[in-house]
Amino acid sequence: MLLWLDLGLGAVAVASFVPLYLLVRVYQRRAVRVYAVRSTAIARVIVKFVETMNGIRPVRAFRREAVNDADFRILNQRHERSNGDALLEMARYVTGSRLVANTAVAVIVLWGASRVADGSLELGVLAAAVLYLRRLYDPIDRLGMFLNSYQSAAASLEKIAGLLAQTPSVPEPSTPVQLPALESEQPGREVVFDGVRFAYRTGGEVLPVFDLTLPAGQTVAVVGSTGAGKSTLAKLLARFYDPSDGRVLLDGVDLRELSGPELRRGVVMVTQEAFLFSGTVAENIAIGRPDAPREEIERAAKAIGAHDFISALPDGYDTDVRKRGGRISAGQRQLVAFARALLADPAVLILDEATSSLDVPGEQAVQRAMSTVLRGRTAVVIAHRLSTVEIADRVLVMEHGRIVEDGPPAELVAGTGRFSDLHRAWRDSLV
Numbered sequence: 001m002l003l004w005l006d007l008g009l010g011a012v013a014v015a016s017f018v019p020l021y022l023l024v025r026v027y028q029r030r031a032v033r034v035y036a037v038r039s040t041a042i043a044r045v046i047v048k049f050v051e052t053m054n055g056i057r058p059v060r061a062f063r064r065e066a067v068n069d070a071d072f073r074i075l076n077q078r079h080e081r082s083n084g085d086a087l088l089e090m091a092r093y094v095t096g097s098r099l100v101a102n103t104a105v106a107v108i109v110l111w112g113a114s115r116v117a118d119g120s121l122e123l124g125v126l127a128a129a130v131l132y133l134r135r136l137y138d139p140i141d142r143l144g145m146f147l148n149s150y151q152s153a154a155a156s157l158e159k160i161a162g163l164l165a166q167t168p169s170v171p172e173p174s175t176p177v178q179l180p181a182l183e184s185e186q187p188g189r190e191v192v193f194d195g196v197r198f199a200y201r202t203g204g205e206v207l208p209v210f211d212l213t214l215p216a217g218q219t220v221a222v223v224g225s226t227g228a229g230k231s232t233l234a235k236l237l238a239r240f241y242d243p244s245d246g247r248v249l250l251d252g253v254d255l256r257e258l259s260g261p262e263l264r265r266g267v268v269m270v271t272q273e274a275f276l277f278s279g280t281v282a283e284n285i286a287i288g289r290p291d292a293p294r295e296e297i298e299r300a301a302k303a304i305g306a307h308d309f310i311s312a313l314p315d316g317y318d319t320d321v322r323k324r325g326g327r328i329s330a331g332q333r334q335l336v337a338f339a340r341a342l343l344a345d346p347a348v349l350i351l352d353e354a355t356s357s358l359d360v361p362g363e364q365a366v367q368r369a370m371s372t373v374l375r376g377r378t379a380v381v382i383a384h385r386l387s388t389v390e391i392a393d394r395v396l397v398m399e400h401g402r403i404v405e406d407g408p409p410a411e412l413v414a415g416t417g418r419f420s421d422l423h424r425a426w427r428d429s430l431v
């Protein structure tokens with residue numbers, strides 16, 4: 001319309017697009033950089049904050065407050081600066097584009113006015129041209145705002161895309177296989193490690209060629225020095241990792257061929273951390289079976305000896321574990337984790353140091369709880385405490401990723417190997 005109204009005035013407006021275009025290009029290139037820096041700076045602030053808050057106990061115990069404060073201040077300042085840089089780029093762009101637009105308006109008004117004065121242009125045409133110019137530059141202003149949000153979002157998206165692009169280390173099978181149905185009298189499932197080798201992505205080989213058969217229903221205790229590979233064995237059996245070579249079989253089916261839900265019904269691992277989710281105690285016990293009726297939840301808690309302390313909580317089973325009054329000790333958390341495992345009723349149960357926070361005076365109770373949980377299933381119990389080993393049918397002693405002793409506890413105690421030494425030292429420590 002501007003060009004049609006008056007070619008000369010229109011040409012001025014069109015010419016202003018050249019500097020505007022250059023401005024957008026420069027801004028875009030700079031914005032990519034400043035927003036990338038800014039999103040990294042935000043990420044660092046968040047990581048530091050979460051890490052400090054999660055580790056607030058050691059932070060206080062080791063008087064790290066001042067150091068953490070200083071670190072946090074530096075990260076915060078970097079974030080502040082990167083935010084300032086981003087705003088500055090934006091401000092430069094907006095100022096620049098307004099300058100170009102207003103210069104064009106000024107040129108058109110001055111030139112147009114002189115032409116109106118000498119009669120070569122009608123006043124109405126000049127007024128129309130100025131009004132059209134407004135309509136032309138308003139969207140360009142808005143384009144700037146849009147570009148800004150777009151660049152900021154693109155920088156964040158890049159971070160999210162990086163996370164989404166992670167390939168899971170344990171992929172779901174494309175055609176999952178069902179486990180054979182459990183016979184009514186079948187005590188758990190058979191576990192076979194068939195020529196398994198394993199190395200974490202970082203570091204050397206943890207399990208060098210590992211063969212092991214656990215018959216259905218057997219309770220196997222695994223002992224060995226720190227770093228021997230016990231937890232690694234457990235994690236392979238729960239398929240938190242896949243072996244680098246060889247297979248882990250559950251009733252003859254490779255774990256890699258089982259669907260996630262099928263695997264979780266088959267194998268459950270209870271660890272030392274015994275994590276509680278926000279929600280009630282009952283909900284925490286029912287994690288593996290959210291639809292379990294209350295009676296079954298209570299029956300599981302009673303069976304492992306957690307019912308008394310749960311009943312003593314302000315709202316019993318309905319106590320929110322994250323709210324005031326719902327504070328639960330480490331040992332109690334482990335009992336909840338046991339009840340959770342009992343209710344989930346897996347064919348194979350792995351306990352990795354799962355009794356380490358339970359009190360020694362309650363050892364008898366712990367033993368009872370353990371035998372209840374382990375009955376009727378294949379169990380792998382990793383324990384530093386040797387009293388828990390005594391309820392096992394079989395003991396494996398691991399060193400450097402290899403099994404160096406294998407046999408019933410009584411037999412190993414009577415022998416002259418590592419386990420009998422360990423056992424003697426433990427007995428001596430008791431008296």
Ligand SMILES: Nc1ncnc2c1ncn2[C@@H]1O[C@H](COP(=O)(O)OP(=O)(O)OP(=O)(O)O)[C@@H](O)[C@H]1O
Nearest residue numbers: 200201202203206225226227228229230231232233
């Ligand atoms: N996520 C990991 N990435 C790399 N290396 C690991 C990882 N987890 C464990 N390791 C290494 O694997 C080896 C075996 O560790 P593992 O946790 O299986 O030992 P463990 O027998 O359970 O010891 P502990 O009795 O202390 O629990 C160790 O040398 C350890 O450094």
Ligand SMILES: [Mg+2]
Nearest residue numbers: 230231232352
């Ligand atoms: Mg371990």
